[in-house]
Amino acid sequence: MSGLIEGLPDAVALRCLARVPFYLHPKLELVSRSWRAAIHSPELFKARQEVSSSEDFLCVCAFDPENLWQLYDPLRDLWITLPVIPSKVRHLTHFGVVSVGGKLFVLGGGSDAVDPLTGDQDGSFATNEVWSYDPVARQWAPRASMLVPRAMFACCVLDGNIVVAGGFTSCRKSISKAEIYDPEKDVWVSIPDLHLTHNTACSGVVIRGKMHVLHKGLSTVQVLDGMRLGWTVQDYGWLQGPMAVVRGMLYVMSHGVIFKQEREAKKLVVSASEFRNRIGFAMIGLGDDIYVIGGVIGPERWNWDIKLMSDVDVLTIGSERPSWRQVSPMTRCRGTIFGCSQLRI
Structure with missing residues (x-):
């Protein structure tokens, strides 16, 4: 050089x-x-x-085509296609995705696809593999495997480390195990287990520096109060639905409306009725905006076609009157969103 x-x-x-x-x-x-x-x-x-x-980007992986990621540049309204992730698992899904240290991490997950000829399951439902994408080198690399194979689990970044918790094992049994990853040392370490498990997928959000784990169908939230203290169980009565964090505040889409969700209260922000008939989309915050990406529109009464969406709708929260606009649709990906994360390069 x-x-x-x-x-x-x-x-x-x-x-x-x-x-x-x-x-x-x-x-x-x-x-x-x-x-x-x-x-x-x-x-x-x-x-x-x-x-x-x-620069801040959004990273998106969808149902079609398999194992392909795209970056969205919001300043230039531009989509950039990444190399296909070199996992041996075809149709990789149910994974966790975060970014830290300028790299994108894809963790665990597996495939529940079925071979149409033999009827056999294609691969494993849950794995412990971890991949990172370096946007400077522009390549994927394997990282240290998680201690426990898992799918449909909570995955967040805390203080520069990756925390994963809950989910399902390869035999589809719910687990309470949690662990933390140091990306600089490339090492996983166990942390205290969750108090509760549930036979549904769980997700995680970071609010005010604490990781919150939510199970679909449960009103309780498990909060990580430090690696040594472990988890506490809180019943905030939060709404169920797609979630996004903007400027440290939690927003939830429920029954065709977006609410600002406080700890034990909610405030109506704006209508989102146009998304009532769309499923499988991603909802994520970036800057002052909430992005609603992709998804599927199911069959209607007189039309049995399923439409795989590549549309991207943006809600600006920072304005006095929150308003929707559309930006450039994904150029390669479409359909159900398997993973979505922010990435700073």
Whole structure:
């Protein structure tokens, strides 16, 4: 990585390259071998942080095509396609997904697909495999496996570490096991078990620096009060439905309405009646916005076709009057959203 820009020290030249938007990186690497080495170097990610040129993206994986991820650039209304995740599991689903340290992590999950010819299940329902995608190197890499295979579990980032809890084993039995991952050391360690299990999928959200685990169909919420203290059980009476966190506040879509969910109260924000007949979509917060991505529109009374959606609808919460708008639809992915996360590059 020498002689990047004539007349400039490499350290200064790298900071210049760090200001170039991420979507242009494939073109930058065509300039020369030294530029290609710089664009794919860990130093570039550090330089982007130093010059405050980091960018926020949404990462999305859907039913079709299998095991493919796309990044959405909200500043340029642009979709970027990533390489296919190299898992041996076809139709990988029921996994956890988070981002930390500038990398995307896909954890566990499996496949409940059935071979149409033999009727056999394609792969395992739950695995312990972990993959990370480095957007600077632009490649997937295997990481240390979780201690317990799991699917349909809660997965969050706390203080730069990944916490997973609950879910189902490969024999589809609900579990209470929880563990934490240090991405710098590439090591998993057990933490106290959940107090409750339930025969439904669970999910996790981080609010005010604490991880909250919710089981579908249960009003109770399990809150992680530190790795040593373990979990406490709270009955907040939260609404059931798709959730998103915006500026540290929780929003829930329920019965065609989006509510701002306080600890034990709720406030109506805006109508979302247009999503009543859509299922399997992702709902996620980014900046002052809530994104509703993809999903499926089921058969209607006189039309038995199932429509796989690639649409993206955005609700701006930060304005005085929250309003909906549409942005560019996904260019490759469509249908039920299997995973959705933020990623800062």
